[in-house]
Amino acid sequence: MKYISTRDKTVSLTASQAIAQGLARDGGLLTPEYLPQIDAAFLEGLREKTYGQRAVAVMKLFLEDFSEEELTAFTQAGYYGPDKFDDERIAPLTTLDDKTHCLELWHGPTSAFKDMALQLLPHLLTASLRKTDEEKTVCILVATSGDTGKAALEGFKDVDRTRILVFYPKDGVSEVQGLQMKTQEGNNVGVCAVHGNFDDAQTGVKILFSDETLRADLARRGYFLSSANSINWGRILPQVVYYISAYCDLLNKGTISMGDKVNYCVPTGNFGNILACWFAKQMGLPVGKLICASNSNNVLTDFIQTGVYDKNRTFYTTMSPSMDILVSSNLERLLFFLSGGDDRAVAGYMKQLNTTGSYTVSDALKAKLQAEFYGGFCDETRTGEIIKSVWEKEHYLIDPHTAVAYGVLAEYREKTGDETPAVFVSTASPFKFCADVLESLGVEKVAPGLDALDQLTSVSGRPAPAPLASLRNKAVRFEGSVDKEQMIDVVLEMLQ
Numbered sequence: 019m020k021y022i023s024t025r026d027k028t029v030s031l032t033a034s035q036a037i038a039q040g041l042a043r044d045g046g047l048l049t050p051e052y053l054p055q056i057d058a059a060f061l062e063g064l065r066e067k068t069y070g071q072r073a074v075a076v077m078k079l080f081l082e083d084f085s086e087e088e089l090t091a092f093t094q095a096g097y098y099g100p101d102k103f104d105d106e107r108i109a110p111l112t113t114l115d116d117k118t119h120c121l122e123l124w125h126g127p128t129s130a131f132k133d134m135a136l137q138l139l140p141h142l143l144t145a146s147l148r149k150t151d152e153e154k155t156v157c158i159l160v161a162t163s164g165d166t167g168k169a170a171l172e173g174f175k176d177v178d179r180t181r182i183l184v185f186y187p188k189d190g191v192s193e194v195q196g197l198q199m200k201t202q203e204g205n206n207v208g209v210c211a212v213h214g215n216f217d218d219a220q221t222g223v224k225i226l227f228s229d230e231t232l233r234a235d236l237a238r239r240g241y242f243l244s245s246a247n248s249i250n251w252g253r254i255l256p257q258v259v260y261y262i263s264a265y266c267d268l269l270n271k272g273t274i275s276m277g278d279k280v281n282y283c284v285p286t287g288n289f290g291n292i293l294a295c296w297f298a299k300q301m302g303l304p305v306g307k308l309i310c311a312s313n314s315n316n317v318l319t320d321f322i323q324t325g326v327y328d329k330n331r332t333f334y335t336t337m338s339p340s341m342d343i344l345v346s347s348n349l350e351r352l353l354f355f356l357s358g359g360d361d362r363a364v365a366g367y368m369k370q371l372n373t374t375g376s377y378t379v380s381d382a383l384k385a386k387l388q389a390e391f392y393g394g395f396c397d398e399t400r401t402g403e404i405i406k407s408v409w410e411k412e413h414y415l416i417d418p419h420t421a422v423a424y425g426v427l428a429e430y431r432e433k434t435g436d437e438t439p440a441v442f443v444s445t446a447s448p449f450k451f452c453a454d455v456l457e458s459l460g461v462e463k464v465a466p467g468l469d470a471l472d473q474l475t476s477v478s479g480r481p482a483p484a485p486l487a488s489l490r491n492k493a494v495r496f497e498g499s500v501d502k503e504q505m506i507d508v509v510l511e512m513l514q
């Protein structure tokens with residue numbers, strides 16, 4: 019299987035080249051040229067397998083230049099195992115009622131769903147470097163608003179021939195998120211705060227990536243820069259697995275029969291997670307509607323409803339910060355497939371987005387989009403109400419991102435009457451966002467710092483995930499902070 023660019027179909031790369039390269043040279047996203055098909059027999063064969071075995075079976079359909087032995091080794095290199103995940107099912111389903119199930123993706127080392135891909139990406143990437151005869155050491159540069167940075171640090175820590183350097187906005191992450199990064203262990207890691215907001219950190223990283231002098235200087239030192247965000251195919255592919263796995267789990271629970279459709283509702287920011295679900299559907303997984311859930315930054319809701327993507331709007335800082343995004347990069351891959359592989363149309367839309375901040379898709383594309391997707395959003399008040407009511411009615415504690423998904427699923431059912439069994443996706447542990455969860459539950463005085471973890475335990479009777487609880491005992495290793503202009507010095511110092 020070849021990988022092509024969404025902006026130029028004549029690009030033709032192997033899977034390992036696509037993963038090593040990250041982004042196409044023309045700025046497009048590298049994407050498999052077709053989607054392999056799975057059938058009932060394939061799903062039947064997965065039912066008795068472990069999560070790691072399911073991952074190998076699905077991923078090998080896309081990674082022809084990787085052997086089954088390699089993939090098995092990666093998924094076992096501590097990745098989908100008990101020293102990393104606190105639930106042996108890895109991505110367990112919790113059933114609220116016969117038709118409503120929650121797919122919990124936060125049982126990994128950093129308590130957010132980014133682990134599902136970022137535990138594996140370093141192994142896919144280093145193997146890809148070997149296969150493409152790249153001899154330099156890769157340095158992953160990340161600008162993060164919270165979850166990605168920590169998950170990437172945990173994934174890449176002490177992985178041979180890799181370095182990782184994470185920049186985060188000094189006052190733009192939650193207390194828990196900040197501590198998670200400042201206490202990061204490992205011999206190949208660096209973390210630095212940037213004065214300013216997330217945009218400052220991200221702009222700073224983009225400038226480093228396009229700095230040709232820096233590139234040449236680092237090459238002389240034996241390094242090259244790469245990125246770990248969800249534009250890399252190695253981030254999307256591991257996410258296809260859990261949608262297929264959840265379907266097998268529903269079969270095993272006996273709540274559906276083979277071939278029955280299931281709706282999936284995904285809390286969405288950069289469109290990576292829900293895109294993986296759409297890929298699973300295109301491969302043949304019996305999925306009904308894909309429900310795209312946004313917070314107040316509802317650019318995707320409007321897009322699905324009108325066919326107009328317009329990022330010229332107010333940016334809101336919400337209690338679901340990982341969805342505070344106005345440009346959802348992975349939408350480009352969906353546009354490519356829905357337009358029937360029209361690379362010129364996609365390049366045109368992206369150019370308009372760059373110059374005017376908006377584009378309007380063709381009527382044909384809009385019709386396809388609406389046939390597959392429903393878009394809805396929850397504002398802050400409703401998100402808080404949902405955290406409280408799901409706790410009171412179901413005795414189930416969810417974080418703000420998950421609450422957005424739950425709320426949009428409820429709205430979808432009310433508006434359409436579609437009672438197809440549904441899975442809503444839980445992307446973070448509620449303990450990662452203690453303060454907002456406690457406030458939503460009606461607690462008047464939220465304890466400062468990590469004491470809020472204990473407070474949430476005593477209110478809910480649930481223990482905090484071990485990696486969060488143990489933050490208290492960890493030494494702070496990275497206290498530095500710099501202005502945007504000094505980020506280059508941090509890179510040069512780390513890669514001596």
Ligand SMILES: *Cc1c(COP(=O)(O)O)cnc(C)c1O
Nearest residue numbers: 165287288289290291340445446
């Ligand atoms: C990253 C993230 C999301 C959004 O996922 P996308 O793939 O960017 O759509 C949702 N919830 C949490 C907790 C996240 O960390």
